[in-house]
Amino acid sequence: MTQANLPAPAADILARLADVLETRRPQAGGDSQTSYTAKLLARGPDAFLKKIGEEATELVMAAKDGVPERIVSETADLWFHCLVALTHYGLRPEDVLAELARREGMSGLEEKAARKQ
Template identity: 45%
Template sequence: MTTLSRLAATIQARKGADPESSWTAKLLSKGPEKCAEKFGEEAVEAIIEAVKGDRAKLTAEAADVLYHLLVMLAARDVTLDEVLDELDRREGTSGLAEKAARG
């Protein structure tokens, strides 16, 4: 099991937990919109660090982005496996061709 898989499983397990006992449960209890907002905030922070060029800070912010992405997905009952299956489906397809097919 990968680190992301373990994290996704932990997040899933926290869905029914007491919001006072877990940051993840607290986020999830606020609903999908708040989870999406928090993901967006973390993504912006990662962008800022990428522009600044601080590798350590970018690494930390990227970890936050991945965590909050998984929380946002869990809030909408989308699993990591579903996302990975979509990536597998796209593998070997030109990014330009894939984008054109969507749009």
């Protein structure tokens, strides 16, 4: 899907998904019987952190195979589980987007060199 075909600005999609995930928290009454996210959040960090590891590995395998559809699908799975983790820790995709915005235009090589000083 190209940028032009996206149904809404990407940040809106992430924010809307995060809004849904917040309703799945145990404190918000998330129901493990009807929601995958609620089940994952109720099981605690070990459960969703393990999923992040699995999805990252699946993305690596998809990338090695070089099939674009699978790379996109596995990346979506990985992003979703990262959003579940952010939800647990009371963070939002906007926090990550702000960090990426802060880094915009900053060379990765310069940033790494600055870290060493």
